[in-house]
Amino acid sequence: MFIEISNLEKSYTTGLVVTEVLKGVGLQLEKGEIGAILGPSGSGKSTLMNILGGIDRGDSGSVCVDGVEISQLNDDRLTDYRREHIGFVFQFYNLVPNLTVGENIEVVSNISKLPLDTDEVLAAVDMQDKKHRFPRELSGGEQQRVSIARAIVKNPKLLLCDEPTGALDYASSRSILKLIQQVNQKFGTTILMITHNTAIAGMANRVYKLRSGEIVEETLNPLTVPAERIEW
Amino acid sequence: MVLNRRIGRVLRENMAQYAGSLTLIILSGMMFTGMVLVGSNLTRLGQEFEIQNVQEDASFTTSMPIENLQELEAEAGAVIEETRTFDVPLTGGATLRVFSQNEKVNLPAVIEGRPLSGGDILLNPVFAEAQGYEIGDVIAILGRPFTIAGTMALPNYIYPLQSDTELMYSPQSFGIAIIPQADFAALDTGKSFYAVKFNEADPHPRAQSARFRALLLSKGIGIQQWTDIRDNKRVNSATLKLNAINTMSRVMPTTLLLLTSILISNVISRLIRRESAVTGALYALGYRKMEIYTHYLIFPLAIALAGGVIGTLLGLLTVRPMVLFMLTAFDIPLTAIDYNPGALLVSVLLPVLFLGLSGYLSIRKELKHSPVELMKGDRDQARVNVLERSLRLDRFRFKTKFQLREQLRSLSRLAFLLGGVAIATMLLLYGFTIKSSLDTFTTTNLTGTYHFQFEYFFKAPRSDPYPPGVEPFAADLFLSETDENLSFYVSGVLPDSKLLSFVDKSGASLSTDQVIITRPLAERLKVKSGDTLNVLRKLDGQAFSLKIDSLADTYVGKYIFMPLADYNAQFGLPEGSYLGLWSPTALEIPQDQLYWRKSIDESIAAINALTEPIQTMIVMYSTVAFFIGLIVIYLVTSMIIEENRASISLLKIFGYRKKEVNSLVLNSSTIVVVAGYLLGVPLILASIRGLLQSLDSSVGITLPVSINPLYILIGFVVVMLVFELSKLLSRKKVDAIPMSEALKASME
Numbered sequence: 001m002f003i004e005i006s007n008l009e010k011s012y013t014t015g016l017v018v019t020e021v022l023k024g025v026g027l028q029l030e031k032g033e034i035g036a037i038l039g040p041s042g043s044g045k046s047t048l049m050n051i052l053g054g055i056d057r058g059d060s061g062s063v064c065v066d067g068v069e070i071s072q073l074n075d076d077r078l079t080d081y082r083r084e085h086i087g088f089v090f091q092f093y094n095l096v097p098n099l100t101v102g103e104n105i106e107v108v109s110n111i112s113k114l115p116l117d118t119d120e121v122l123a124a125v126d127m128q129d130k131k132h133r134f135p136r137e138l139s140g141g142e143q144q145r146v147s148i149a150r151a152i153v154k155n156p157k158l159l160l161c162d163e164p165t166g167a168l169d170y171a172s173s174r175s176i177l178k179l180i181q182q183v184n185q186k187f188g189t190t191i192l193m194i195t196h197n198t199a200i201a202g203m204a205n206r207v208y209k210l211r212s213g214e215i216v217e218e219t220l221n222p223l224t225v226p227a228e229r230i231e232w
Numbered sequence: 233m234v235l236n237r238r239i240g241r242v243l244r245e246n247m248a249q250y251a252g253s254l255t256l257i258i259l260s261g262m263m264f265t266g267m268v269l270v271g272s273n274l275t276r277l278g279q280e281f282e283i284q285n286v287q288e289d290a291s292f293t294t295s296m297p298i299e300n301l302q303e304l305e306a307e308a309g310a311v312i313e314e315t316r317t318f319d320v321p322l323t324g325g326a327t328l329r330v331f332s333q334n335e336k337v338n339l340p341a342v343i344e345g346r347p348l349s350g351g352d353i354l355l356n357p358v359f360a361e362a363q364g365y366e367i368g369d370v371i372a373i374l375g376r377p378f379t380i381a382g383t384m385a386l387p388n389y390i391y392p393l394q395s396d397t398e399l400m401y402s403p404q405s406f407g408i409a410i411i412p413q414a415d416f417a418a419l420d421t422g423k424s425f426y427a428v429k430f431n432e433a434d435p436h437p438r439a440q441s442a443r444f445r446a447l448l449l450s451k452g453i454g455i456q457q458w459t460d461i462r463d464n465k466r467v468n469s470a471t472l473k474l475n476a477i478n479t480m481s482r483v484m485p486t487t488l489l490l491l492t493s494i495l496i497s498n499v500i501s502r503l504i505r506r507e508s509a510v511t512g513a514l515y516a517l518g519y520r521k522m523e524i525y526t527h528y529l530i531f532p533l534a535i536a537l538a539g540g541v542i543g544t545l546l547g548l549l550t551v552r553p554m555v556l557f558m559l560t561a562f563d564i565p566l567t568a569i570d571y572n573p574g575a576l577l578v579s580v581l582l583p584v585l586f587l588g589l590s591g592y593l594s595i596r597k598e599l600k601h602s603p604v605e606l607m608k609g610d611r612d613q614a615r616v617n618v619l620e621r622s623l624r625l626d627r628f629r630f631k632t633k634f635q636l637r638e639q640l641r642s643l644s645r646l647a648f649l650l651g652g653v654a655i656a657t658m659l660l661l662y663g664f665t666i667k668s669s670l671d672t673f674t675t676t677n678l679t680g681t682y683h684f685q686f687e688y689f690f691k692a693p694r695s696d697p698y699p700p701g702v703e704p705f706a707a708d709l710f711l712s713e714t715d716e717n718l719s720f721y722v723s724g725v726l727p728d729s730k731l732l733s734f735v736d737k738s739g740a741s742l743s744t745d746q747v748i749i750t751r752p753l754a755e756r757l758k759v760k761s762g763d764t765l766n767v768l769r770k771l772d773g774q775a776f777s778l779k780i781d782s783l784a785d786t787y788v789g790k791y792i793f794m795p796l797a798d799y800n801a802q803f804g805l806p807e808g809s810y811l812g813l814w815s816p817t818a819l820e821i822p823q824d825q826l827y828w829r830k831s832i833d834e835s836i837a838a839i840n841a842l843t844e845p846i847q848t849m850i851v852m853y854s855t856v857a858f859f860i861g862l863i864v865i866y867l868v869t870s871m872i873i874e875e876n877r878a879s880i881s882l883l884k885i886f887g888y889r890k891k892e893v894n895s896l897v898l899n900s901s902t903i904v905v906v907a908g909y910l911l912g913v914p915l916i917l918a919s920i921r922g923l924l925q926s927l928d929s930s931v932g933i934t935l936p937v938s939i940n941p942l943y944i945l946i947g948f949v950v951v952m953l954v955f956e957l958s959k960l961l962s963r964k965k966v967d968a969i970p971m972s973e974a975l976k977a978s979m980e
Contacts, residue, residue, distance in 0.1 A: 084887065090975070094974055098637045099634070103634070107883070132624070
């Protein structure tokens with residue numbers, strides 16, 4: 001398995017209140033697959049993704065990515081893990097507002113060992129003519145395309161997408177989902193998406209439903225649906 | 233209002249910015265109060281001394297004693313007093329000039345100790361201190377013991393130069409003293425001069441002097457030597473220095489306080505804008521505009537008022553010690569310190585005005601938006617200014633692009649950093665520039681021009697042979713026909729002088745067989761080679777014309793040099809005569825034949841002695857500059873960090889290492905800090921040049937303004953160290969930004 005999570009637990013303490021966010025979560029994903037984590041707000045989706053992305057740490061359990069037990073990595077190694085292997089796509093794009101589209105992509109390619117060519121990546125997301133624009137001059141869908149371009153420029157092993165269509169309208173959302181699927185097919189990138197849109201699950205090979213910090217359903221989907229055919 | 237409970241909390245949350253702003257206002261308020269009051273007090277003390285102690289309008293010597301002074305006084309409408317004086321060598325090698333105590337004009341002011349009584353002597357304080365004399369000590373004057381009753385100042389010897397050809401006072405070699413008239417008479421020695429004080433001040437003092445001289449001549453009283461008070465270097469060099477201090481102490485700190493207030497206004501505006509989400513929420517909850525104004529204006533007003541008051545109080549504490557310190561250079565009694573309420577008010581109110589106004593304008597701008605727009609947060613975040621938009625940085629490395637964009641993100645922040653570093657640089661290099669200019673003056677100009685060690689000036693023309701290696705010269709004081717306040721020496725020298733060397737602007741050597749004018753005089757009179765200059769001999773007002781052949785690029789003083797034979801012919805001296813000798817070694821010439829004896833080394837030593845207080849000034853200014861630089865850079869760095877929390881967090885998520893994040897964010901200001909420094913260097917040179925030019929109305933020397941490249945390097949190292957220190961202090965802040973910040977943020 002490319003991703004193997006078992007018995008992952010995580011809780012937060014605020015004052016005297018302890019909130020258990022993840023209660024023994026287990027999850028697997030093969031290399032090159034698309035995974036989807038479905039769940040309502042507060043179910044622990046983002047925490048799970050943060051731990052998988054090396055931004056946060058679990059309290060106990062195992063998180064193994066491509067044979068590396070990331071829960072055992074120290075801060076520096078965890079930084080290297082994010083730097084070399086993980087691509088992030090955020091719900092609100094998180095582009096740096098005072099950098100142009102091209103420069104936003106360079107934020108990542110600048111620290112990658114073998115980055116893809118910026119123009120090539122921009123062409124892949126159909127944004128080559130917007131290279132010198134600033135984020136403010138783009139629509140939400142275009143900004144998310146840039147965000148995807150930025151994530152894939154390092155050719156990551158794992159692309160983590162946190163509600164990638166959460167801030168977009170229907171048409172833009174479908175176009176972004178199509179792009180994510182294309183990235184998976186063209187670059188062979190393993191992708192894990194979190195969403196509360198159940199319709200998106202149709203394009204994923206594996207779907208995990210999370211509720212109150214527990215996996216309540218795991219579905220294998222041998223016949224994925226092309227993104228353009230997804231409707232909600 | 234319950235809302236005001238958050239004021240303390242907000243201040244604590246933004247501790248760096250508010251504390252930095254407060255400290256900056258305190259520092260500039262302290263400098264403003266301190267320096268303005270020091271300058272105004274020194275000027276006032278000087279003026280009061282001149283009036284209260286009846287400073288002469290002129291002094292003169294006559295060919296014979298004036299028989300009936302009272303009659304002359306009545307006729308001239310003046311008070312006239314005869315003063316007797318002689319010079320006496322002391323055992324340590326110093327010369328003491330002893331005066332009889334005056335009762336009508338040039339009254340001595342006792343600075344410390346008791347008034348004179350029989351057998352007492354009063355010394356000028358700087359000399360007493362330099363020579364280690366204490367009150368109660370006994371000095372033998374011509375074999376008679378005198379008890380030191382205290383220290384005093386004479387209004388005609390405020391800057392007690394031994395001769396009026398000297399540049400700097402040296403208390404190691406010269407001092408003045410007064411003794412009672414009866415004791416002076418008992419010593420049965422000395423010569424007389426008269427001091428005159430006119431009862432009515434004439435708007436044309438030179439004409440008044442001329443009328444008085446004519447009156448003396450009409451009574452058959454020949455004048456041997458005449459010095460108007462405005463030409464008395466022992467007074468006007470002090471007055472000019474005091475004016476310089478006063479001007480400097482107004483211009484520098486006022487500029488600093490003004491700039492600081494403007495700079496901090498910028499910081500306060502940004503802090504208020506960062507609060508826009510809260511402002512929007514309050515607005516949405518039904519708070520009235522006035523209530524919101526009241527709440528947010530407390531922040532700038534509290535900072536301005538607290539900084540202004542603390543700075544002013546600290547500044548007040550520095551006034552007395554600073555005045556006392558400055559008075560070590562001049563003999564002026566410290567009667568009382570005047571704490572000018574106007575200056576204190578400006579020191580407190582200027583920051584209040586600027587910060588209050590900028591705070592008000594920022595809030596007003598915020599409140600033009602709807603509550604919904606305000607609650608969305610910082611609307612400026614995504615805005616791209618014209619400069620950012622027009623820049624194409626494709627050819628640069630990513631790091632350079634990121635840093636350039638970061639600096640151009642906010643032009644006001646950029647201006648704050650650039651201006652702050654330039655101010656700090658100017659303060660830092662202020663003392664260094666003055667020291668460097670003095671160094672250049674002594675090393676390059678004095679020793680580069682004069683190749684003799686001693687100058688002897690005789691009381692009467694001579695024509696006897698002089699030793700080999702020694703050169704004769706003649707000199708007299710002249711006035712410009714166009715500017716009677718400007719006096720200068722015209723000197724006759726050997727046409728093939730080996731003891732003088734001049735170069736022109738291009739560095740080519742100038743022979744002394746021509747009429748040469750020095751650069752400060754040429755600049756002042758606006759003459760160039762080939763021009764004819766009309767001059768008046770100071771003693772008798774006779775007019776002469778001199779055709780200037782060349783301009784010497786030297787700052788030794790305001791002089792015209794011409795061949796001695798031509799000098800004698802033009803000014804009516806006997807052929808082959810001379811008035812002085814320049815010699816590389818000391819000559820045995822009886823003192824009674826000489827007006828003065830000067831040593832170049834002593835002049836240089838005196839200049840070097842003058843630079844000693846400058847070292848203190850350099851340390852003081854550098855310390856203030858260090859803190860201003862540190863605060864400005866730290867404030868800007870903090871602003872950059874605060875305004876880029878989401879980006880910094882994002883960089884961490886993408887796998888940037890701490891060092892890389894720090895380098896990208898904190899080093900982004902390097903180019904602006906360097907630019908600020910480079911801007912500060914010409915600015916300080918230009919301001920000091922401008923200041924000296926504005927003060928050069930009749931001072932004997934004009935300083936060549938320059939700065940040693942070593943000092944520029946030292947200044948640069950200091951500024952970069954300050955920058956590094958500020959980065960070090962900011963590093964923790966960058967490290968503390970969690971990655972979750974970006975996950976929460978909706979940057980676009």
